[in-house]
Amino acid sequence: MESILPQVDALIQQGIAFVYSLAPLVAPTVVLCPPIVTESIATVATAISMDYETTAYVLGLFLAYPLGILMNVVPNGSMKHLFSLFFGVGILQAVLAIQWFHLFFVATVCYAVFIIMPTKVSLYIVPTFAMGYCVLGHLHRQYVNYMGWDLDFTGAMMIFTIKLWMIAHNIHDGHVLKTAKDEKNVPKATMKCKAFSLDTVPNPLQFYGYLFNFSTILAGPAFEYKIYANACDGTIFKTPSGATKTPSNVMPTLYPLLQSIVCMVIYTQVSESEGEERAAARNGRELPAR
Secondary structure: OOOOOHHHHHHHHHHHHHHHHOHHHHHHHOOOOOHHHHHHHHHHHHHOOOOHHHHHHHHHHHHHHHHHHHHOOOOOOHHHHHHHHHHHHHHHHHHHHHHHHHHHHHHHHHHHHHHHOOHHHHHHHHHHHHHHHHHHHHHHHHHHOOOOOOOOOHHHHHHHHHHHHHHHHHHHHHHHHHHOOOHHHOOHHHHHOHHHOOOOOOOHHHHHHHHOOOOOOOOOOOOOHHHHHHHHHOHHHEOOOOOEOOOOOHHHHHHHHHHHHHHHHHHHHHHHHHHHHHHHHHHOOOOOOO
């Protein structure tokens, strides 16, 4: 950081120190990850010789599979949104601890903008704020640990940014379509995305449930709010007769889970073997016969 002007460097450090000083205020919000959970994850991490963050992250990804099966039997509507939110936040708190609050803060600010500001204004403020916060998070990591590796909130924040960007356009498209006197005057992009447009801003439970959805919170993918909402209220499963028929998701869930486990085992074995070969090459010796 020698190339940074001393005044700028001092200002950056003051800003970082201020954010860090808020940690004691945020710590009590980590309520969905009791000590027994973190201790269990730490035990697993020690047993497999991995750091806590990576172990928690991988376990969070794998946990999405059984949770997906369980969500299929949760009653449609608010209960599904609550299920999505509860376990999404729980996984985040287990992986990121107090850093989960960055995401909650961004979501809350953006929701306030949606409620208070006209859609033509929120269309620009929300994506700009989300992207700016994500960039600052990446720059902070570069500043405090350049060329190093730490698992922080920026990975999940990138998914958040995509979702917030999409929902800002969905809400704006809904307003444009609702107020247009003739669809011929509606922009082509809006008409193309008409199926995903929103007439109103989702209520807080729906909004937070979408953003913190447990199946996408760590690594995505980010999908449109309408897709999530239609799955939660059962609309996506309606038959032509109007009845709701929810298909079983057990095998469609277990198959990719099995694939993931097999790929993980192959990766760890190959990477371990390559690591030994590289170490041997550096030391100028041959590997022992297997």
